[in-house]
Amino acid sequence: MSLAENSSPSNSRLCTRRDALLRLLAPAAALWAAHPAHAAFAWKLIQEDGRDYVSAQDLQKFYEFPILKREGRHLWFRSHAVIMRWTTATDDIYINNVKFCLSYPVLEKEGRLYISRMDLSKLIDPIIRPTHIQNAVIFDTVVLDPGHGGHDSGAEGVLGLEKTYALDTCFRLKRRLEALGYKIVMTRSTDVFIDRPRRVEIANTTPKAIFVSMHYNAHTRTAHGLETFALAPQGTANTDKALKVSDMTGRRGNERDSENIALATAVHANCLYKLRSVDRGVKRHRFDVLAGIQRPAILVEGGFIDNAMEGARVHKPEFREALADAIAGGIQKFRRALLSAAAGRKPNRVPVRVEPQAKNR
Numbered sequence: 085m086s087l088a089e090n091s092s093p094s095n096s097r098l099c100t101r102r103d104a105l106l107r108l109l110a111p112a113a114a115l116w117a118a119h120p121a122h123a124a125f126a127w128k129l130i131q132e133d134g135r136d137y138v139s140a141q142d143l144q145k146f147y148e149f150p151i152l153k154r155e156g157r158h159l160w161f162r163s164h165a166v167i168m169r170w171t172t173a174t175d176d177i178y179i180n181n182v183k184f185c186l187s188y189p190v191l192e193k194e195g196r197l198y199i200s201r202m203d204l205s206k207l208i209d210p211i212i213r214p215t216h217i218q219n220a221v222i223f224d225t226v227v228l229d230p231g232h233g234g235h236d237s238g239a240e241g242v243l244g245l246e247k248t249y250a251l252d253t254c255f256r257l258k259r260r261l262e263a264l265g266y267k268i269v270m271t272r273s274t275d276v277f278i279d280r281p282r283r284v285e286i287a288n289t290t291p292k293a294i295f296v297s298m299h300y301n302a303h304t305r306t307a308h309g310l311e312t313f314a315l316a317p318q319g320t321a322n323t324d325k326a327l328k329v330s331d332m333t334g335r336r337g338n339e340r341d342s343e344n345i346a347l348a349t350a351v352h353a354n355c356l357y358k359l360r361s362v363d364r365g366v367k368r369h370r371f372d373v374l375a376g377i378q379r380p381a382i383l384v385e386g387g388f389i390d391n392a393m394e395g396a397r398v399h400k401p402e403f404r405e406a407l408a409d410a411i412a413g414g415i416q417k418f419r420r421a422l423l424s425a426a427a428g429r430k431p432n433r434v435p436v437r438v439e440p441q442a443k444n445r
């Protein structure tokens with residue numbers, strides 16, 4: 085579904101698509117700061133299948149959405165800055181027209197909708213309030229990771245190979261980011277094979293950095309669109325997969341859960357807005373490069389190169405340039421959100437503020 089297709093008419097009356105996307109990483113913080121009493125908000129939890137869930141009504145109160153409206157299977161939350169849509173029994177939600185994959189489907193019980201506490205703390209809160217991300221490091225370096233290389237060609241496209249497109253996109257991104265003042269480290273800068281542990285090591289030994297792994301997709305020649313991955317939180321399944329015992333083990337990258345999802349959101353939303361790509365969602369996975377990295381890390385799948393139309397699109401240098409530009413713009417937005425977080429925290433040093441229960445669970 086494209087951005088245009090999933091924007092309802094009532095949506096656009098309240099908030100234009102452009103506004104919505106631009107606001108995505110700068111919403112409720114000011115509002116929140118003005119209402120410190122909410123720090124003590126008491127969430128009423130219910131249990132289902134051994135998990136905690138919170139109600140839409142509690143969420144509305146906590147984030148001060150003036151409007152909460154049910155329309156059939158959909159539930160809309162609306163404020164001046166954020167429009168969020170849940171759908172019963174599905175694990176996709178839309179925040180300002182961008183698709184996110186929940187770890188657990190929206191639950192309906194006795195006519196009320198609930199979301200898992202895990203999705204509240206690991207997805208909704210860091211997206212709606214990125215300025216509340218704690219202990220974030222203000223980065224000045226971006227580690228760019230062109231996927232595959234050497235004997236590992238990655239996906240085979242209609243007009244070229246994933247490894248080639250990924251490297252070319254990273255070079256373009258490098259130029260963009262350097263122009264914005266960032267330092268760049270590349271895990272590879274030639275057509276050479278680098279194993280995944282080495283890529284992780286490069287990221288983990290680079291201070292004040294974020295990590296962006298660049299890939300292109302292939303599936304059945306019919307799939308198309310953009311997807312962005314952040315590491316799955318501990319105790320949740322990878323998107324569209326069943327929960328495994330090994331999912332219960334935390335990974336090193338889980339230290340950065342909040343930054344991971346906020347970075348994925350900023351980059352994904354900016355790419356959708358700039359490129360009008362089909363939105364396949366912000367997803368979760370335990371790819372080795374995401375799992376092992378103790379820096380904010382994402383993996384971007386820029387399009388399906390085995391699809392005739394999208395493969396031809398990716399093959400054009402102008403597309404890869406535009407994608408690089410959009411990723412760079414998303415990185416800038418993420419950094420700005422962290423900077424306002426750093427600035428916003430100062431007045432809160434004294435008195436000590438009680439953190440809301442929704443955070444860091």
Ligand SMILES: [Zn+2]
Nearest residue numbers: 231238299300
């Ligand atoms: Zn790949």
